[in-house]
Amino acid sequence: MPFIKVRDDLCKGCKLCITFCPKQVIRMSDRLNPKGYYVAELFDKEGCTGCGICARMCPDVAISVYREDKKEVPA
Amino acid sequence: MPFIKVRDDLCKGCKLCITFCPKQVIRMSDRLNPKGYYVAELFDKEGCTGCGICARMCPDVAISVYREDKKEVPA
Amino acid sequence: MSNKVLMKGNEAIGEAAITAGCRHFFGYPITPQSELPAYLSKHMPKVGGVFLQAESEVAAINMVYGAAAAGARVLTSSSSPGISLKQEGISYLASSELPAVICNVMRAGPGLGTIQPAQADYFQAVKGGGHGDYHNIVLAPESVQEIIDHVRLGFDLSDKYLNPAMILLDGALGQMMEPVDFGDYKPELQEKPWAATGCKGRKMNAITSIHIDPRDMEAHNIKLQEKYSKIRESEQKCEEWMLEDAEIMVVAYGLCARICKSAIRVCREKGIKVGLFRLISLWPFPEKKLDKAIDKVKEVFVVELSAGQMIEDVKLVDNGRKPITFHGRMGGMTPSVEDISDRIELIHDRITQKVG
Amino acid sequence: MSNKVLMKGNEAIGEAAITAGCRHFFGYPITPQSELPAYLSKHMPKVGGVFLQAESEVAAINMVYGAAAAGARVLTSSSSPGISLKQEGISYLASSELPAVICNVMRAGPGLGTIQPAQADYFQAVKGGGHGDYHNIVLAPESVQEIIDHVRLGFDLSDKYLNPAMILLDGALGQMMEPVDFGDYKPELQEKPWAATGCKGRKMNAITSIHIDPRDMEAHNIKLQEKYSKIRESEQKCEEWMLEDAEIMVVAYGLCARICKSAIRVCREKGIKVGLFRLISLWPFPEKKLDKAIDKVKEVFVVELSAGQMIEDVKLVDNGRKPITFHGRMGGMTPSVEDISDRIELIHDRITQKVG
Amino acid sequence: MHEDLIIAGFGGQGVMSMGQMLAYAGLTEGKNVLWMPAYGPETRGGFANCTVIVSDMEIGSPIVSHPRSIIVMNLPSLDRFEDSVKPGGTLVVNTTLASRKVRRKDIDVILVPATEVATELGDLRAANMVALGAFLECKPMISFKAVKKTLQKVFANKKSVIPLNEKALERGAEIAREQRKARSAV
Amino acid sequence: MHEDLIIAGFGGQGVMSMGQMLAYAGLTEGKNVLWMPAYGPETRGGFANCTVIVSDMEIGSPIVSHPRSIIVMNLPSLDRFEDSVKPGGTLVVNTTLASRKVRRKDIDVILVPATEVATELGDLRAANMVALGAFLECKPMISFKAVKKTLQKVFANKKSVIPLNEKALERGAEIAREQRKARSAV
Amino acid sequence: MKVVYERPESLLDVPFTYCPGCTHGIIHRMVADTLDDLGIRERTIGVSPVGCSVFAYEFFNCDMVAAAHGRAPAVATGIKRVHPDKIVFTYQGDGDLAAIGTAEIIHAAARGENITVIFANNVIYGMTGGQMAPTTLIGQKTDTTPYGRSVEANGHPIRVCELLSSLDGVAYLERVSTHDPKHVLKAQKAIKKAFQYQVDGKGFTLIELLSTCPSNWGMNPLDSLKWLEESMLPYYKPGVYKDIG
Amino acid sequence: MKVVYERPESLLDVPFTYCPGCTHGIIHRMVADTLDDLGIRERTIGVSPVGCSVFAYEFFNCDMVAAAHGRAPAVATGIKRVHPDKIVFTYQGDGDLAAIGTAEIIHAAARGENITVIFANNVIYGMTGGQMAPTTLIGQKTDTTPYGRSVEANGHPIRVCELLSSLDGVAYLERVSTHDPKHVLKAQKAIKKAFQYQVDGKGFTLIELLSTCPSNWGMNPLDSLKWLEESMLPYYKPGVYKDIG
């Protein structure tokens, strides 16, 4: 099952990943990071296809993507 | 009879007037001006048509043109 | 209180300029003076004035040159690196004897540095950061109210002497808010028959800074020097604060002088006889009063937000008479009141021991 | 004589730079230093070096910044107005601690001025025409031979201290021809592990002049100041000429010092005890030797091609001990030998009367 | 009377406007006032703080290293400023974003979950008002009346937000009052 | 031995190269030498002059207000420099372009129609060599031999012009000789 | 399970100082991925500007030189002339490149300096708090155009790709956008191509990336992307403006 | 017999400092004739540059302001913003305008400043003794390209009209030549049109005049005109590059 990890220390809660995830499997968590931002999280691990679009759009390069197959992400 | 006057104090002897005069009625005189240049002169008053081309090309604006008719010179 | 409004220093520059009859501003954005262009872009159009954001500081100072040549009261402002870029233009203004007011809201350098307050552009402002023998008139306000007064004075002196005037402040002064009173001031507007306005009804005017024959250029320089002498004679400005009975004289200007005032208050409460010689005009350097003041004290203590620049001019006036000590902070750091008062106390102890 | 070649000062700069291992020149044309770019555009390609004419002085100094950051020995040159335009870049070089040699073949200012010799950029070179607390190492040759020595020394010191070095001369020195000997000098090339060369096999290098936290910026400034102290300690250079028994000490540098030497010869023939203190390094100012020299004379006579700039540093060293008189010419004019010798005679007469 | 205060937090938490409001209010009360900002390197989200001085005397140094009062709106500000409060002074802490214990014993500490309270009130951006209310309750350098009058002026074009802000002020004051009471009860 | 000389004329009259040639020649003779140019505002056609110093001693000031010798190639230069010649010194005048009388009585004046002579010889640009020849005849600060050797070097790539230049030098010297003879005959 | 995407090696493990949602971060990521992809990190020297990306030297894991405002192309020229075999890029904002740095970018392009310019155009001065840039759109309100940019007072916005396209030294010029994943993908390809051209010694390359500034535009990150698409794209048309192939 | 042509009133009775045959003089004459023709001498303010025409303020009989090198468009902007009703022109060489003054000319054009720029392009730095200009042709030998300008070392010459033509603020742009009477006539018409546009408030106008530098090209005046025609015209094509009509 593909999935993503969001680094809490880097995320600034901009929501771009949430907006552009084609599967709509990311949301804002209720965790505040030390910089004062609520951070994003994958809430539906089943739904994630590992397409990497979230990582491509993340301005803070906070997302890493895990999948079985070849690297072709995010470009 | 149209004619031109060359101001000795301004002429630098570049010969452009001589080159471009369609009637070839200008030449270098043997007068040296105080700046050390031989100056141009109209040598054939009969030949000058007052076309003003010499004045148009004179880089030192040393030439004035005299003619009977309307001003349409040098532009 | 009724006439007082709360205003940022940078905005006060803008409003003061408008009240001084300035209708032309050319500048390029830089922190920490951003509130000024923001203010003027909003308010210049309301008074029929021109706010133009130039493509660079170099362009801005040359637009100023053009507007000044055209006879306008004109303002520009920037901060340290941007002022460095204007040095050629400033030298041209001085040489062409064109009036203009230039604000340097200093930040910490060298290089890109940081945006915190500093006074390390003193040499640049006062000795001439540009080429050739010239001087800016340089004023150093210590409060938002004084910013207003100095901007107006800057325009008046600049027009009077046909010389660029610089207002030298720092980011803290530029960004702090204090209550100010605009009072009722009338700018001393001068006729400018030399200006480039179109030559209708008179001979053409030419404004230039080139005198290719060195004899002419020397004559021009002598004329400039005579003007500088006149300014030196007439326009030295300073504040002598609690100096009447002082044994220790602190010398400082701008923001730093205010810190020193607080420190002097602390010391006075402890019975230390200390006062402040605050420079208001950095050029002309207030040497006449400083010269006399030095005679009356035992020691001079110079405080600057730099490695020590203004102190050289103090030493030149002192000329070996009294000991001079120095404290400077750099890089955007400011000394605390306690820091200064402690140092004054130390000097006091030393002097007293010496005396005792 | 066999090793001597006749060379213009400006060309000598170029050849000296090449022998110092400099392979990169970036500059923008300006009189009176044109022979230098002409020389280097011809000769750099022959040694595999780069001569690049930049689009402006501002671009040139920033190309220098890049090349210095990349680890090269790099040269630029200009004349007064162009040097003013380089002030931001110079402040950046100093702050980023990048080595580079900058030649200012001074002309008369302010403004466009004229192309004749002047020394009115002393303040700009020595006090820092750019923003912030920094110093250039400044050398002032008096002959074409010394130009060569100073350019080489400039590169070596610049690399040693990671600081820009400026060679300050004037158009007369730049354009005159004298016989010179290139001798056999080996440049003191330093390792530059800090340079931007690609990070293969090491951590990435970053070269910058921004330290946004004022505490860091202050620490950086303190580091710079410590370096300046070291340079002040070690690199003061001057020539004491006929000073052993002198009662009058002339202080001058560069072209002006040569005029003074001729004048001193004239005076010596008349039995006047006069000598020359010639500054070689303008920054660090040779205060140690000057300090001692002042003790031994009765009067100091400062001669400059300016309204009086270097004299301030002389006064700071003198600190009220001995009378100082001044003669300056401006705008491209130079004093004649007779002019100077007459003035020395006058001083001599005055001193003798005083004594007698 | 001479009071100085530093208010510190993230950019965007309204620490600057809170300070300006105090200065305005002070001016209307006929005091000498001074407001001075300080920003971090980041345009948004970096640290931001301001100094406010309100005094009957001429104001000297605008730079106050050890102010009588400090309001910290987040953890980095608490870390940075805890030691700066003048002994005997006041420290107001927004505990929502600065939840650690305060070490200083020689000062008056007010703990207000300002962000939480503001969120409850309907707008997290009113946290600054909650903190301000708490502060003024302990250190009435300016009267509540003057502050409220200033609120009216500041939000003249956005009147709808005034009630929320007033409520926030009051809730902050309330919390401070309770806390003091509790403490004096101990 | 210490000689100084100013050569002045229009730009383009070869006054600079004439001076450089002298300096080169001096160097080959083992002297200390210095050459210094000065230009007017115009790129071409403006005034141009240079100073040449040849000396057995170290050369001090490169700026000589009252040189022992001056060569003026045109009228403006005569006007400008006539008064500068050191009393007892030498003034060479290109009378073709500076035809007025010389006022100074306390100096040695050589009048050479240099431009005219050069034109006769076939190239007006050799006027400088005519003047130089005349000058060296009166004031042998450098030997003719050294100057001729320098000519060979300078025109190494353009050998064809050497004979003309040598002839010009000689004609100049001749004229000066005749003039001196005439004068001493008076 | 394998990591198929993670932070590129060419980025240091340091949080960006950019505001939330600012596309400077996306552009940084693309540049870093490109250095990784082409395997050129260790022989690359980047030049950071003055602008919000002034701290780029703290983010990129390759040698970095911080230039004065607008002078990155001159600094890059200096570096490249010393190390012609290294890969040199500048990262510049629109104020940096199209205002104070106009002469430097034009002449670097005309000289055909073999460098790559990454040009983040967010039609505003971000770092200094949102003043008008030369690229600011007509009607756009900024800190120094409080009534909206007007042609009469401020003139017309400059289109950099169009401007540079007449210069013979230019090898490749493309304008791309960052407002959605499709465009970002295109942008990434353009960046890679530009660096590849440099590796191949083809000359001056510049990629203009339309970018956002949520903070100074006064919008949230998503609305910023929409505004970019709706307001910027019509004036700043994406496309290849020059490609010598 | 009437004088049908004489020195225009808009020229002072002072000899030019230009070298014999230098076409700067022809261009001056055309500008002066235009001021006379349009009757605007008394309300015109000219801005002279640094370059051989640095003394233009001694030649034109209208108010003149001498700008720093390259900054004439900025100075003109300052003047025009003070006197929008006056006619303001700059006279600039190719070093002045296309090298150090690149940013100023581009931004004056982009702003659509209602000024007229007379741009004398002689593909060299005349005043300083013949160094390479940004306009110097490939292969051309100059004081700083002793082996001829090469693309590798110095890049490509800049064509100013082409460069500026993409800018929206520009009203009229034409390149003309001065190498023979026919072209001079055309040039004069272009100059007149540009000033007329300014009188009519149409915006930024620039006339690029291909010009000679006999002294630094090392040619006599006539050969210079021939060289202009044969070498410069092919790269710098005369024509109208923009005309908003």
Ligand SMILES: Cc1ncc(C[n+]2csc(CCOP(=O)(O)OP(=O)(O)O)c2C)c(N)n1
């Ligand atoms: C010489 C100089 N002038 C001005 C500044 C101030 N300054 C810093 S960043 C900047 C503009 C940045 O805008 P842009 O290049 O568009 O970058 P952004 O922040 O939008 O990414 C300015 C004007 C400076 N640091 N130096």
Ligand SMILES: Cc1ncc(C[n+]2csc(CCOP(=O)(O)OP(=O)(O)O)c2C)c(N)n1
């Ligand atoms: C700041 C500055 N840099 C350089 C110069 C030197 N300079 C004077 S004129 C000139 C170039 C002139 O060339 P151009 O503009 O083409 O005019 P031309 O003489 O060819 O007509 C230069 C570089 C200067 N005066 N000021």
Ligand code: SF4
């Ligand atoms: S990898 Fe694709 S599906 Fe998974 S969270 Fe990211 S955008 Fe959504």
Ligand code: SF4
């Ligand atoms: S795009 Fe990145 S920074 Fe933005 S919310 Fe998602 S993970 Fe966080």
Ligand code: SF4
């Ligand atoms: S007016 Fe015409 S015909 Fe007469 S001299 Fe001049 S060019 Fe020749």
Ligand code: SF4
């Ligand atoms: S064109 Fe003019 S300057 Fe040239 S020779 Fe004829 S009159 Fe004289």
Ligand code: SF4
């Ligand atoms: S100010 Fe704008 S450009 Fe700068 S980091 Fe914030 S959003 Fe990005």
Ligand code: SF4
């Ligand atoms: S140097 Fe060239 S451009 Fe200058 S006046 Fe002489 S010929 Fe004309």
Ligand SMILES: [Mg+2]
């Ligand atoms: Mg931007």
Ligand SMILES: [Mg+2]
């Ligand atoms: Mg030119």
